[in-house]
Every structure is written in structure tokens, then in C-alpha cells.
Amino acid sequence: MDFKPSPTQQKRVAQAHQFGLQEAAPYAAKWDQEEHIPRTQIQKYADAGFFGLTIPTEYGGHGLSALDAVLVIEEIARHCGISGRLIVDHNFGAIITILNFGTEAQRRRVLPTICTGTTLMSIGMTEPDAGSALTDLTTSAIADGDDFILNGKKHWITGAGEREYTLVYARFGNVPGPKGIGAILVQQGMAGFNYGGRIPSLGVRGVQEGILEFDNVRVPKQNVVVPAGSAFGNLMSAYNGQRVGAAAVALGIAQGAFDFAKSYADERKQFGKRITDFQTTQFKLADMAIDLEAARYLVYRAASNAQAAITDRFESSVAKVYASEMALRVTNEAIQLCGAEGYGRHLPLERMYRDARCFMLAGGSAEMQRLGIATVVLKRPLPQH
Ligand SMILES: Cc1cc2nc3c(=O)[nH]c(=O)nc-3n(C[C@H](O)[C@H](O)[C@H](O)COP(=O)(O)OP(=O)(O)OC[C@H]3O[C@@H](n4cnc5c(N)ncnc54)[C@H](O)[C@@H]3O)c2cc1C
Numbered sequence: 001m002d003f004k005p006s007p008t009q010q011k012r013v014a015q016a017h018q019f020g021l022q023e024a025a026p027y028a029a030k031w032d033q034e035e036h037i038p039r040t041q042i043q044k045y046a047d048a049g050f051f052g053l054t055i056p057t058e059y060g061g062h063g064l065s066a067l068d069a070v071l072v073i074e075e076i077a078r079h080c081g082i083s084g085r086l087i088v089d090h091n092f093g094a095i096i097t098i099l100n101f102g103t104e105a106q107r108r109r110v111l112p113t114i115c116t117g118t119t120l121m122s123i124g125m126t127e128p129d130a131g132s133a134l135t136d137l138t139t140s141a142i143a144d145g146d147d148f149i150l151n152g153k154k155h156w157i158t159g160a161g162e163r164e165y166t167l168v169y170a171r172f173g174n175v176p177g178p179k180g181i182g183a184i185l186v187q188q189g190m191a192g193f194n195y196g197g198r199i200p201s202l203g204v205r206g207v208q209e210g211i212l213e214f215d216n217v218r219v220p221k222q223n224v225v226v227p228a229g230s231a232f233g234n235l236m237s238a239y240n241g242q243r244v245g246a247a248a249v250a251l252g253i254a255q256g257a258f259d260f261a262k263s264y265a266d267e268r269k270q271f272g273k274r275i276t277d278f279q280t281t282q283f284k285l286a287d288m289a290i291d292l293e294a295a296r297y298l299v300y301r302a303a304s305n306a307q308a309a310i311t312d313r314f315e316s317s318v319a320k321v322y323a324s325e326m327a328l329r330v331t332n333e334a335i336q337l338c339g340a341e342g343y344g345r346h347l348p349l350e351r352m353y354r355d356a357r358c359f360m361l362a363g364g365s366a367e368m369q370r371l372g373i374a375t376v377v378l379k380r381p382l383p384q385h
Pocket of ligand 1: 365
């Protein structure tokens with residue numbers, strides 16, 4: 001067990017830190033307020049080499065590990081949660097599904113353009129009547145000659161209406177249950193593939209959450225990434241990394257809030273002393289540091305044990321639950337440490353608090369992660385599944 005990043009990893013983190021300071025931190029409040037991050041900015045992340053870190057070089061990526069990606073994501077999220085989330089989507093989730101389970105032609109067609117930022121990727125699982133109960137999804141894919149015809153609706157899709165590709169989870173041939181579910185790649189501009197509007201949300205506002213509608217969308221069969229049958233487990237295992245990525249963003253946001261609150265508290269004077277001279281404040285900072293460290297090592301462990309950026313389900317869920325709940329505790333405490341100022345919109349803490357809130361839902365709710373953890377602890381499938 002090695003608890004220390006390698007010199008190369010430390011150098012990459014230092015570069016990400018510098019990049020975050022110059023390119024993300026000064027604009028994070030503006031993107032939150034405008035609820036939009038410009039595509040030119042997203043391109044900067046790709047140009048800096050932050051997309052496709054986990055993708056092998058033969059597909060245009062950097063051939064690095066899940067841990068390398070997580071270290072960069074955490075560092076960027078310290079400065080800007082929105083940016084961290086964007087980097088997650090272009091290192092984990094759908095692109096790892098394509099890498100591990102797609103066809104060679106799909107890998108060669110899609111992954112290089114993701115790595116350069118020329119195209120961006122969404123993942124379309126959640127439906128109005130199938131959230132936690134994903135296996136109840138009803139978006140249908142019916143074979144017709146060389147194509148599948150897609151009908152249905154997805155909501156809460158990150159990047160909806162903005163990204164070139166969406167990996168859509170659909171029910172093939174009306175087969176019920178998980179056996180009927182596969183994933184197919186849908187491209188912006190396909191006839192009948194419509195953007196159904198934005199869903200305004202509490203945090204990470206610079207990245208759009210929205211609705212996608214499929215009205216007889218004709219998608220070539222060659223776009224099937226994971227066929228239905230017995231591959232639902234593959235779909236879910238490829239998604240585990242996304243949870244670790246989300247946990248790394250939560251960790252970064254919490255670290256950013258901690259750093260800010262610590263500096264503030266070390267300067268703020270009341271009763272003629274710095275407030276960090278009071279033991280209550282010292283204990284608060286110590287507890288926040290303990291919480292951060294515990295989350296950090298759970299996130300790093302899950303990432304370190306990944307194979308081809310596929311992380312273990314148990315380790316991913318443990319890391320995500322802990323990091324997302326920790327981020328809420330730490331950002332909340334950071335506001336408290338800064339008093340009314342911490343609550344003000346002129347400081348970044350209220351944004352960090354709002355941003356941190358999404359990770360107990362996005363990527364699967366904390367309750368569903370706990371259910372998954374319980375199946376491992378009890379060594380048996382549970383009725384909710
Ligand atoms: C910011 C954000 C980004 C997102 N991005 C995407 C995306 O890009 N792509 C995508 O497909 N989806 C995305 N989602 C959707 C997300 O995956 C779902 O919100 C999540 O899976 C929960 O589904 P739901 O919202 O329908 O809640 P529901 O399933 O309706 O659950 C409501 C509550 O009931 C609890 N619950 C449900 N079933 C059980 C049970 N068996 N036992 C105990 N408790 C239970 C849940 O934990 C939750 O607290 C995003 C969500 C958010 C908030």
C-alpha cells in the first residue's frame with residue numbers, strides 16, 4: 001500500500017492547481033451566476049489534457065490511471081465544482097463504457113474526439129418514472145432493418161441539449177427487466193432526437209441538467225454499445241467509475257471550502273483574539289480535516305484498484321456516500337466558521353455548499369449506494385434490487 005502520490009502525479013496535480021487558479025477560480029462565481037460555462041472554456045480543459053486521461057493513447061487519450069484522473073479532478077474541483085464535473089464526464093461514465101464494452105469501430109470513431117474536446121458526452125439513464133429503479137426504464141429500442149427506432153424520455157441528463165453524444169440506456173425489443181436493457185449511442189441532430197428543456201437546479205449550475213426526448217429516432221444498429229441480454233452488469237460496472245469521479249469532485253469542493261474558511265478564521269479577530277485561538281474553532285478545523293482525509297483515502301482506494309477505469313462497486317459506493325456526505329458537512333461548517341460573511345453571496349462558500357449537495361443524488365442516491373453496500377455486507381441480493 002502506497003499512500004503517497006508519485007513524483008509524476010504530484011507534478012500533474014501542481015499543474016492542475018496552477019491551471020485551476022488561473023482558469024477556473026476567477027470565473028467560478030460568474031459561471032454559477034450565469035448558469036453557463038462557455039464551450040471555449042471547456043475546450044481549455046481538453047487542451048490542458050484533462051479529458052481522456054483514462055483513455056489509452058491509441059484512442060487519443062493519455063493512457064493514465066483512474067487515480068491520475070481522480071487527482072486532477074479533485075484539484076480542479078477545489079477551485080470550481082462545475083469544472084470538476086465536466087472533467088469527470090470525459091474520463092469516466094459513458095466513455096469508459098465505450099472503451100470497455102463498445103466495438104473497435106466505436107472506440108476509434110468517438111474516443112479521439114472526446115479527448116480533444118471536439119465532441120462532448122452525456123449519459124442518459126434516468127426517466128421520469130425510473131430513477132433509482134433504473135431497471136423499470138421504458139425508453140424503447142425496436143429493431144427495424146439496419147436500425148433501431150427509439151421512443152421515450154429522459155430527464156436530469158447532465159449536458160442535455162449541449163453535448164454531441166448521449167449514451168442512451170434503452171429497453172430493446174420490449175423485453176422486461178434488466179435483461180432487456182442495453183445502451184446505444186445517439187448523436188445530436190438525429191431526426192426526432194429533441195432537447196426538452198432545462199431543469200433549473202440548486203447547485204453546479206454552470207452545467208446544464210435537462211430533458212431529452214426520443215420521437216421515432218432512427219439509430220444505426222452499429223451504434224449499439226452494450227447489447228441487451230445479460231450485459232446489464234457490464235453497464236453498471238462501467239458506471240462505477242463515474243461515482244468515484246463524483247466523489248472526487250465532492251472532495252475537491254470540500255477541500256476548497258476548508259482552505260477558504262481556515263484562512264478566514266485565522267485572520268478574523270473577535271474578543272481581541274484570532275478566532276483560531278479559541279479551542280472550539282481549532283476542534284472544528286481538526287474535525288473537518290479528519291473528515292476530508294477519511295474521504296480522500298476512500299476515493300483514492302477505489303480509484304487505485306480500478307482496472308481500465310472500472311472501479312469496484314463496493315469501494316465506489318463507499319467512497320461516494322462518504323465523500324458526498326462529508327462535503328455537505330464540511331461546506332456547512334465552513335460557512336459557520338466564517339459567520340454571516342460565509343453566508344454571503346460575495347464569498348464562494350454558499351456556492352460550494354450548493355454545489356456539494358448534488359452528489360448525494362447524482363450518480364445514484366446515497367440510499368441506493370447504501371443498498372448496494374448492504375448486498376455486499378449481507379452477501380445476498382436484496383428485494384429492492
Ligand atoms: C445534479 C444531477 C445530475 C444528474 N445527472 C444525470 C445524468 O447525467 N444522467 C442520468 O441518467 N441521470 C442523472 N441524474 C439523475 C440521478 O441519477 C437520479 O436523480 C437518481 O438516480 C435518483 O433518482 P430519482 O431522482 O428519480 O429519485 P427516486 O428514485 O424517485 O428516489 C427518491 C428518494 O427515494 C429513495 N429511494 C428510492 N428507492 C429506494 C429504496 N428501494 N430504498 C430506499 N430508498 C429509496 C431515493 O434514495 C431518494 O432519496 C442526475 C441527478 C442530479 C441531481
